[in-house]
Amino acid sequence: AQTVTQSQPEMSVQEAETVTLSCTYDTSESDYYLFWYKQPPSRQMILVIRQEAYKQQNATENRFSVNFQKAAKSFSLKISDSQLGDAAMYFCAYRRPGRADTDKLIFGTGTRLQVFP
């Protein structure tokens, strides 16, 4: 079964600094999608960034970027110029369409990010 692993339960960063959150996944597929979601204390899940496995170029959304290493099955999230509003739980997720057991978001256990002023 596909699994998503986030090995850092908690991370902290100083405001305006850069932090990287790690994610690894296990799959034998070559075509899939990866996502980072943010869940602030309000509990509403918000998409931060997504990556298509067939694209070699790393996705970027403003201060958020990913380092996608397909062969290593690694998908880390880099947050630059951290802001207090970035404090939240961050979930890495995998989805592989076309198969019932993977055609859904499979989430990691999450990383709690604290941002200090």
Next chain:
Amino acid sequence: KAGVTQTPRYLIKTRGQQVTLSCSPISGHRSVSWYQQTPGQGLQFLFEYFSETQRNKGNFPGRFSGRQFSNSRSEMNVSTLELGDSALYLCASSISGRGQETQYFGPGTRLLVL
């Protein structure tokens, strides 16, 4: 556009009761997925509905069921509640549920079973 809405936001039930949660997707979205979030098990997929048909189902007992209406609104029902059903239930909508589409989440319904 209005986002995904879920009602009620909070719910307290006792063991053995049943509960119905509602989810209204973003206008134009026809796929609705449900997830359960607990501290112990994390985020787990319950089921997905598209055009009033269940398209995929997670590994949950038959006490968990759902349906989707012609306007794409979805409900999930949990019968014979157990203490372990206490969780945050999230629904997410997308246009057609295809894997590359972004799923937009609602604020969730927090269920407490006593």
